[in-house]
Amino acid sequence: MSDFIYEQLEEAIILKEFLSNEQLPSERELSTLFNCSRLALREALAALEQQGLIEKRLGAKGGTFVLPTTKRSNHRSSSDIESSWEDLMDIFEYRSIIEPEAARLAALRISDEELDSLQLILDQSQHQLIEREEFRSLDVKFHLLLGRASGNPYLENAIRKIRTRINPALDLMPYSNEVKTKTITDHKYLLAALHERNASLTKDMMFNHIHGSTEAISNQFLKHSITNDET
Structure with missing residues (x-):
């Protein structure tokens, strides 16, 4: 399941359906969207972060954000x-x-x-x-x-x-x-x-x-x- 989530989100990012510095939906929203457990979702997000496609930001305006693909x-x-x-x-x-x-x-x-x-x-x-x-x-x-x-x-x-x-x-x-x-x-x-x-x-x-x-x-x-x- 985590591989499927990874592939879907990776495709959306590469196709720029999520733009650079755009915040992804919350874990709750993504879990509902993919009908999956938080564990499977977090595994997929960790893999995307390792590939340099997203990053997690802390603070009041924190969340998971898309990194610039063209820059990379x-x-x-x-x-x-x-x-x-x-x-x-x-x-x-x-x-x-x-x-x-x-x-x-x-x-x-x-x-x-x-x-x-x-x-x-x-x-x-x-x-x-x-x-x-x-x-x-x-x-x-x-x-x-x-x-x-x-x-x-x-x-x-x-x-x-x-x-x-x-x-x-x-x-x-x-x-x-x-x-x-x-x-x-x-x-x-x-x-x-x-x-x-x-x-x-x-x-x-x-x-x-x-x-x-x-x-x-x-x-x-x-x-x-x-x-x-x-x-």
Whole structure:
């Protein structure tokens, strides 16, 4: 049971459903949510704390808080990246099949309410003072909602699992106005294609969007490798 709780909370943190420095629900609330004993819950929380995903704070405003995942990821060494690089490329290859097809189906099945929700996420991501963690959270929400709009729960779940695996790598990427602009522009074009119910265009645009992410991460990895070789 503690392993299951750990996996569920880890996934929620990696997918930024809990943002950095956000307080988790109380032990009582989490025990009720997972229908588990306090012992099983505390074992899961201890494992999350050991992994550097959460920390317990004492005092009047104490509790269990999420630690910044992007900050931790940026301190990963190039050897950490290299050890998981082959698996990561397999995941990106898998993603290039799954997400474009989900986007194609979404163009055919998406509801007006889901289109409005995607527009709201896009509007929030364009806020001038938005910080890195919130922007990354909105990026994940956009992709997960588009996966849900496919109307296929297997595709939706696959996208969720894919994002759980690739988010740590995406957190390594630099955050700049150029990165923000590229992501926002891609999402705008995707949303426009969805509004037009153009399935083939939406699929192609999602494929290109994913290819751009893969290429950017590859370049970042090469930069780490070169720096490591030089030192």
